Amino acid sequence: MADHAAPPLQKTRNERHAFAAQAAPCDGLAILAQPAGDRPCHRKRLALAATILGSSMAFIDGSVVNVALSSIQRELGGDVAAMQWIVNAYLLLLGSLVLVGGAMGDKLGRRTIFIAGIGLFTAASVACGLAPSSGALIGARAVQGVGAALLVPGSLAIIGAVFDERERGRAIGTWAGVGAVMSAVGPVAGGWLVDAFSWRAIFYLNVPLAAATIALALWSVPDSRNEGATRRLDxxxxxxxxxxxxxxxxxxxxxxxxxxxxxxxxxxxxxxxxxxxxxxxxxxxSEDPMMPLDVFRSRDFSGANLVTLLLYFGLSGALFFLPFTLIRAHGYSATEAGAALLPLPVVMGTLSRFTGGLATRLGPRALLTVGPLIAAVGFTLLALPALFETDRETYWTSFFPGLVVLGLGMTITVAPLTTTVMTVVPATRAGVASGINNAVARIASLLAIAVLGIVFMWSHGAALAMRLERLNIPPDLHRTGQLLEPDTSTLAGAHAVPARMLEAQAEAIDAGLRAVALTSAACALLGAACAAATIRGQKKRQGETQEQAR
Missing domain, CATH: 1.20.5 (Single alpha-helices involved in coiled-coils or other helix-helix interfaces)
Incomplete structure (x- = not known):
């Protein structure tokens, strides 16, 4: 069954991922692992609409918060670490619990867990919107992550249960296409909400979406479950x-x-x-582990997950700090910063149809080597322009080329990455394999924001100290803890050089981004080397795959 469904999944999965930077590379594989439900669904289109709305809430929230962090810090205060935790609290709970969330749906009812996830996610969204401090917002974001861990695998499982094999490919394509558009528009629309109203509006927007999702789910989705499931929740x-x-x-x-x-x-x-x-x-x-270790006996599976870890480490870190730099150092509004990121998803969405079949013709090893190499070039291009240009009108000759090349590299990589994870395990374990790869991508994002935060802060601090020394301004007068919202009022009054101080701050932030981008490029290069060393050039026979998985 998995082999028949693989081509449409590979294509549509690639398209959806292109637009959802926070989504893991193998979400779609979980659909193939779900048996058709034993209770017929007479409102399949409405059921599909419910899954699209539910999963889009999680995907949009995962990406739109990045363009709102500057506004959040301006209102709530807090240092860079607090801003990192606003994102990381969500990723930590989602990455840790997503496998358990999928198992809960199989055991307790897919619709039940899906609606529970929506409800929890929405309640946490309201708490985010009402948060009086950065600490309260971090706590609410953590609860959002728990809700997302229930609704994301639940939305995938519902598609697998409602649609049979003949209809599933088209359903996945619809889910992927609509989800792609919503995820692409998310940062731009979120930036507009921040500029026009408040950062709190991006969380309140989830309330009407959740109400519509729950109503559709109750009306159209049968509460299917895997009656034969005996696994205990890990x-x-x-x-x-x-x-x-x-x-x-x-x-x-x-x-x-x-x-x-x-x-x-x-x-x-x-x-x-x-x-x-x-x-x-x-x-x-454990007798029923959420992450069976025996699947890592496959060199291809381990290699694919290592490439996922390295490449999504670099991607997540770059996309976290790039909006900060555009807003703080280049004067972009939140809307403009969100729109500036569009070349990445547009390139991936446009080219995914043409690159989806390359994995079958050329084999995964070649593409998983070439793709990260091209991505490394894209990261390097992002590191270059900030040194010389601060006028946002130079975007087309500065940040735009790097994002286009990065999009090309990611497009070449995603399809063979999905194919490798799928084909090196038996069809019966596709859900487990996709869940592990999903979690690896999310953990990569979690670690990237923490580790590359060190790179950014230290590079920024060193560059700022050097520039302040040139201006004869003592470095200890600058509030480095607020570097993403520079407060130069004291310095302006004391030294009467506000313009020069702002320029030094902008240049230092650019230096931090440059260090992050170059580190991301190094990770992509390492990912290419790992692919060349671990991924086999040809698909393994099914019998060999089953033997390895035992």
Whole structure:
């Protein structure tokens, strides 16, 4: 069954991912792993609409917050670490619980868990909109992540349960296309809401969307479940993963301002590593692990996930700091910053139809080597213009080329990445494989924002100190904790050089982005090397695949 459904999935999956930077590369594979429901659905189009609306809420929220962070910091205050956690709290809980969320739907009812996820996500969205402080917003974002961990796999499972094999390809295509458009428009529309109203509006927008989604789900979706499912929910693994990655991320985030000599930083990182090791031990001994370790016996599967980790590490970090730079150093509005990112999804969406079949003709190894190499060139191009140009009218000759080349590299990579994950495991384990790859991509985003935050902060600090020294302004007068919302009023009054101070700050922020982009390029190059070393050039025979997975 999986082999027959693979071509349409490969194409549509590629299209949807092109527009959802926060989405994991193998979400769509979970659909293939779902058996058709035993209860017929007479309102399939409405059921599909419910899944599209529900998943789009999570995808849009994952990307639109980046363009709102500057406005959030202006109103709520907080340092860079707090802004990082507004994004990371969501990613941490989503990445840790998404596999358990899918299993809960199979066991307790897919519609039930989907609606529960929508309800929790919406309640958390309202809490985000009402948040009086950055700490309250971080907590609400964490709850949003829990809700997304229930609704995202639930939306995929509903498609698999409602549509049979003959109809599933078209349903996936519709889901992918509409989701792609909504995810592409999200940062632009979100930026407009921030500029026209407030950053709080991007969270309140979820309320009417959720109401429509729940109404459609109750009216049209049968509450199917896998009656033969005997797997126990791996709460020990999920909670251990969340604790381990949470401690590790906290330590890395704190290191950007306190350094690696800080006792709390060292303790958090060490604790995070130890708890992650406990997580692996739990998964190795569990009878029903959420992440079966035996699938990593396949060199291709391990290689594909390593490429996912490295490439999405670089992509997530670059797309996190690029809007900051456009707004803080180049004077973009939130709307303009969101629109500036459009070349990436437009290129991927336009070319995905032409590159989708290359994986079959050329084999995954070649494309998974060439794609990251081209992406590395794109990251490098993003690092170059900020040194010389600060006028936003130069966008077409500065940031635009880098985003176009990056989009080309990602387009070449996504299809063979999906194909590799799918074909190196038996069809019966496609859902498990896709879930693992999904989680790897989200963890890559989580770690990227923390680690590249160190790169950004240290590069910014060094560049700013050098420029302040040239201006004869003591560096300790600058509020480095507010670098994304420079406060130069004190300096302007004391030294009467506000324009020069703002220019120094902009140049320092550009230096931080340049360091992040070059680090991302290095990760992409390493991903290409890993693909060349681990991915086989030809598909494995099904018998060999099954033997390896045992």
């Amino acid at each position: 709460w020990a693994g999920a909670l251990t993963a969340a604790a381990g990655f949470g401690a590790l991320t906290y330590g890395l985030t704190r290191a950007s301002s306190h350094g690696f000599n800080d006792e709390t930083v060292i303790g958090s990182i060490v604790a995070g590593i130890l708890v992650c090791a406990v997580f692996i031990a739990i998964e190795a001994r």
